[in-house]
Amino acid sequence: MSKHKKFFLFFFLIIILLMSVGYSSFATDININGTAKIIGSWDIEITDIKKLDICENCDAGALILDDTTSTFNTTLVKPGDKIICEIIITNKGTIPAKLQEVKNNFDPEPSSLVITTTDPKDTLEPGESTSYKITISYDKAISTNQSNLSKNFTSTIEYVQA
């Protein structure tokens, strides 16, 4: 084997080894994103959640569950209370994406809460970000004396190729 080939072989093995060391360094961090494909990459991600307005004594534990799902553990105290959160979505891939659906789910479905959402931008170019707001409010019309309303709420966005 020539020196030239030996060098490349050695270099190749070192690179693969370094990449493997890097990969195992993320083994303690299993939330590995990035589903980039062979060419143009597809990577729509929720990158941040901002709590814009939270009523007194209320709580909204927000968590990014996966690339396209966010979950909230909301606690509202009295009728009229409301929580407003803003969810930021970024197209980290290289393919333009078009909004197909925003799914909002409560578990279990409460009758005394009202959900309103704004729509995120319909088309996301590569590198572009958009956001949508979710308002969760304790129905003002409820007059019966209820205890704090604690519910889990999940919001999922679905984008397809534009």
Add this chain to the structure above:
Amino acid sequence: MTLKNNKFLFLNLLFYSFLNIILSFKNPSLSPIFKSIFWLFTNFYLIFSLQKTYYPHLHTKKYLIPALTIELLSLFFIFLLGLKIGFTKSPFAHDFSHLLSNFFTYFIPLISIETTRYILASKPISKSSFIFLVIFFILTEINYPSLILNLSNKELFFKYLTQSLIPIIFKNILFTTLSSKISLATLLILSSTSTFLSLITPIIPNLDWFSLGTTKLLKYFLIFFTFKYYESPKPTSYIHHYPSFITYVLSILSATILICFMLGVFPYKPIAIKSNSMHPIFNRGDIIIYKKITKPEDLTPNSIIVFKNENSLIVHRLIKITKINNTYEFTTKGDNNNTPDSQILQFSSILGIYQFKLKYLGYPSIWLNDYLKS
């Protein structure tokens, strides 16, 4: 044709690089159209201005069969990984209009770029022209908005480096070198088969950043060494030839096995230990190998298990198993901790059982992890 005696072409390529970067940020939706038109124009210009030029390897079939074999092997390996890791829906739409637009956006530039590379590098060129071409094609392939996004923190950049940047650098050095030896058809097979398939198949393997980067590198090195062997003169004595051939095969095989091992293709998987919660069984800096499990009955109290906890992996001892209405609950504790873990585990969060450790081998991963998160 050299870049030195064709200032128009040289300036044209520089102009493209500049405009490509500007458009990627200012008008991303216009960028692919600009790319397609530019490359088609460059191709036509080169083909017409050089129609009488002789390309010594344009019709050579010497490397066609090995190229096809490597391409098929590489696709087979990627789809085999998909069987283990899983498949996902292709991000590309498959109705006729999208197929046509994707073909124009992704495939035409690819074919045109490789044809341009072939025309410019098919004859022996000076070192400076070679370096210019390699850098130019690297800059052409980089997706700038994605690069900027991934520069925001060290972890993201490391993933980007592994998944995209290193394979792009190696690919462009390799393909520019090969252009002076192989036919255009061979070059196009090597560069565009996987792209073509990903555009037309409804599902694709759901590879992560590590598998994407390493499978590309494996392919490029397989091409490099196979073609090197093909072009070397036939040995007069196989006794002298065999050792280097065996070294080459063993290296590629060991790299493939390492990649599969890291990805968890085998029943055993490694994990680097970051804390001393299981001291003295194993310590920070050790690597432990765990065996994946499929049913709760595989678990017994006192065994050491690997489990998911939010965004991290933990290796602790299983101290209690409770069965309530056919549902198992598991309580764990670190040997070096005073109290059991607060989280009661479900079977779905348990990944495997500790088998054995490799002392100190995990330090490079720990150091890198500390650096990337600092």
